[in-house]
Amino acid sequence: MTCNRFCQYLCGGYAPLPTFLVLNTGGCCIMSYLIAYGQGHIFPIWPNISDTGTRPPESCYFGQLLNISAACAIGILFGVLRYWMIEAYMELRMMHEKRYHMFNKLGLTLITLASIGMSVVANFQETNVDLLHYSGAATLFALGGFYIIVETYISFTLRPLFTSSAVPVIRAFIGVTSLITIAVSVVTSKFAWAAYDADPPAGRNYVKWTSDDAGYYWHVASSGEASFLVLFF
Template sequence: MALCGPGLGFLPVTLVFVACSTIVTSYIIAIYRGHVVPFFPYISDTGSKSPESCIFGQFVNISAALALLVMYVRYKLVFSLVGDESRSIRNLNVISMVLAVFISLGLSMVANFQETNVEPVHITGAGLVFGLGVLYELMQTILSYQMNPGFNGLYICRVRLSISLVSLVAMIITFVAAVISRSKWDKEPHAHDKFHWSPGDDGYPAHITSTMGEWVMCISFLIFYLTYVRDFQKAQLEVSTHLRVQHLDETPVYTDRADERTRLLI
């Protein structure tokens, strides 16, 4: 915790650590057992077969929960800073939080529905993660620019813009190359499965371009989360409990403030 500074700076660091550990662990096991080729497989391919699929699924679910928590803290941080001073910032902040829910849902779908079992659901989840993930980065970048100079500096805006543009370009390359490689793969029979592409396969260059793009996109997402560390170091999130009764069998009375209609006795 000391390395992350005070406040909630440890949250983005924890997310990145868990995500990277999951990817590296499942990759090593998949390579050792011969389930994928060593040279740039799709990240989710390294978690498609047992036993690495168990590790991949469990810890990607944890990463999804951590990602949602990080994005929620970002939402609350912006809300606490800006309040109702700017409608555009408030709207961007709310929309970003809605995207955060679907991004985390998509990540959970990727974890729980392996490509070898339920491919349409897996692809849908990946689309939510990557498509909405890039949109989330862009919206947070715009939001950061709108918060400058009153609430944050220009440097962090430029950093987030650079990362967002890398993610956007990588996403376009990944999906376009994937469509090309998949169409060429389906045109002819193969003696091996799609986890073991070889240079002799038609569409192999497009396939490698797509997988490399996915790795770049994933890394850029994690780096974007790390831009929250310094902001989170200035924040503290508390959960407070307000009892409305003296006994749990009593009927609570909900009121935000006392007025002439407030009951004197509960």
């Protein structure tokens, strides 16, 4: 079976998957927030996304739905399908330059590692194994941002037949904005923790970070930027 025929066989009927991925990931965040708030586990005004999936029962839904999104991204949507679509297009157009195949494989590698990072975030809560949780989040967002940049380059070089001229511009904007937001989120998080540790509240429950706690507004800024990242991804 040629690459083009394989792609036609593989991609048939999968058009709704991007919508499913967005709805599933968004539903994960909304559901875990509502359950966590209903259980009194979080402060309602813009908590960190990880805080809403830390304690049971919300952690169960958070982990399950994020794992589904990770599997969808790596195994079906952005990973395998996107890779074979580009390979099939290059075969159809008889494009044999190594750089196209190299960047396509690089994109597949990046989205695979980013999806594994998402799964790590889902399965290792910040209050249980914080090092793995934050490492998974860094892998997800950083490599996800670079994946968007790689796909931007591929879209730019294969336009206008494979994609419209507007798509690379939109992808470049999303990719650069995501990387900048990651950096700003890390900085504001550092400021929040520095202020919190300098004046910790009685009881010290950083999952339920209230407006009376030191560093709260830095925390809200960091959480908002993380939510912005999820929206872009």
